[in-house]
Amino acid sequence: MKQVITTQKVNCQDCHRCVRSCPVKAIGIDSGHASVVLDKCILCGKCVVECPQQAKKVENQLEIVKQALADGRKVVFSIAPSFVAAFKDLSFGQLRTLLKAMGAKAVEETAVGAAAVSKVYASLLETADYPVISCCCPVVTRLVEKYYPNLTGNLAPVVSPMIAHGRILKEKMGSDTFVVFIGPCIAKIAEGRDADLAGAIDAVLTFDHLQQWLSETPLYSNGIIPEDNVALDTPGLSRFFPITGGILKSFTEHDETDTNVITVHGLQNCMDVFECLSNWEISPRFVEALACDGGCIGGPGIPLQSGTPVKRARVVHFARQSQCAHLDFALDSSAFDRHHAAEPVISLEPTEIEIREILAKTGKFTKADEKNCGACGYSSCREKAVAVWQGLAEVDMCIPYMKSRAESFSNMVIDNSLNAIIVVDENMLIQEFNPASEKMFGHQVDLVKGTSLARIMDCSDLLYAVETQQKLVARRVEYPERSLITEQMILPVREHKMVILIITDISEREKQDQELQKVKMETIDKAAEIINRQMHVAQEIAGLLGETTGETKAALLDLVGLLKERDTRK
Ligand code: SF4
Ligand code: SF4
Ligand code: SF4
Secondary structure, eight states: OOOSEEEOTTTOOOOOHHHHHOTTOOEEEETTEEEEOTTTOOOOOHHHHHOTTOOEEEOOOHHHHHHHHHTTOOEEEEEOTTHHHHOSSOOHHHHHHHHHHTTOSEEEETHHHHHHHHHHHHHHHHHOSSOEEOOSOHHHHHHHHHHOGGGGGGBOSBOOHHHHHHHHHHHHHOTTOEEEEEESOSHHHHHHTOGGGTTSOSEEEEHHHHHHHHHTOHHHHHSOOOOOOOOOOOBGGGGGTTSTTHHHHTTSOOOTTOSSEEEEESHHHHHHHHHHHHTTSOOOSEEEEESSTTSGGGOTTOOOOOOHHHHHHHHHHHHHHOOBOOOOOSSOGGGGBOOOOOOOOOOOOOOHHHHHHHHHTTTOOSGGGOOOOOTTSSSSHHHHHHHHHTTSSOGGGOHHHHHHHHHHHHHHHHHHOSSEEEEEETTOBEEEEOHHHHHHHTOOHHHHTTSBGGGTSOOHHHHHHHHHOOOEEEEEEEEGGGTEEEEEEEEEEGGGTEEEEEEEEOHHHHHHHHHHHHHHHHHHHHHHHHHHHHHHHHHHTHHHHTTHHHHHHHHHHHHHHHHHHHHHHO
């Protein structure tokens, strides 16, 4: 099976939001990056919508569609009825104009396929002796097959409206027709290439992909788009499919208080109902289940960000415009049969000892240590420990543990540093004042924290660093009142609006340098004195030796002068 959702690793900031949002924990973290675990994923698209970095990318088949058009294929579009909830300023007639201008042979509504499916549901409601679960929603189908395999037999044995429409179109227009479904759903991309359903659909786009395509089209961007209002044979009731209660409405009278027929939307609600069904706590005749909140109008591939009531109202309005009440199909209803097979996700579980060992790696030795804060993306520390054991999570995803570890490391370094480390905010108010600072400047941290550093030292260089955001290094600063000579580094930290001042006490070093210098000068003076004395003796016998001795004296005195000059320069 091919991945539908991939992660762009460069964009993934390791925030664990996708892990948190995934209802079935199908996200694995490897080397700090999150990726979808294909076998576990039900393609609900929550991780795509939730990712703040847009790191999750949905497979885009737009190029395949463009190629089919460029090759002159007989391309027909099947548009999901939630289209009216996805685009505010574009009518169905205008969309038909645009797609035909791009080479489409025909543009129809998937609601035609929904009408065929609806007939099967109506008959199941009368005849089935088990609770039937609707299977228009591929996320629900995957959820049941993978996580409630015992309910697989309850899934209605009928294809989705998309597949039904694909088959109807190919029957009507020829098997060489290239059918493109456009809808709000990411899971439909996988359904479109499901081997069991092969041949009905050739490509699937989301409304987001359609939006991208239209924005490249000059007629959409610049012009007034005429309506192509070919009379539509689409039953109005089938247009209700993308809203909650819409599937039931298409084939039966439905009353909210009727416990025999249930409508459920939103993944958590679906899971609650399936849990109850699995435990035989309820036994309705029919369950209309849609994974997205509010139904398909809340699908992950919808560009319009209006609220659910607005989108719902648009679908209802569109449905009521239809003049068609009934459709007959050339295909026999058996053409829409579908067999569902359970694909249970089998997860091995660690032993209690293994869980405790993993918890201990993040400092959790007792129940009280388990904060269950959810920052790792899992709802409890134990759940995360199990995921670590299963290879889905990493030990260092525990944010409180990593934070306290980093803090204790940095505190250890700061507390034990021989350098004074002072942190001030942009107003020079002291935020940190380590023990070496206390010793150097004779102030206690408790008394100076939050007060102005200007009371202790001149802050003009720090203010300059704040203003220019420049790092200042190797600055020599003296504090004569404390007999202190220092070398300082100033580091502005723009993102935290702070400045770090690191001060090294070089008083002792300077004192030693001065003493060394003094010894050198004394040595040189001594040497000069000895030379002078020796020269005095030598002068007495100068007559015997001539001018050579005088030249030697001059040369030696020059040398002494040079040594003095060099040391003075130092
Ligand atoms: S698509 Fe849904 S099930 Fe799949 S990884 Fe994302 S959030 Fe989880
Ligand atoms: S509710 Fe509709 S859009 Fe959402 S996952 Fe199901 S079929 Fe797709
Ligand atoms: S304490 Fe750590 S492991 Fe526990 S839930 Fe929070 S982040 Fe996850």
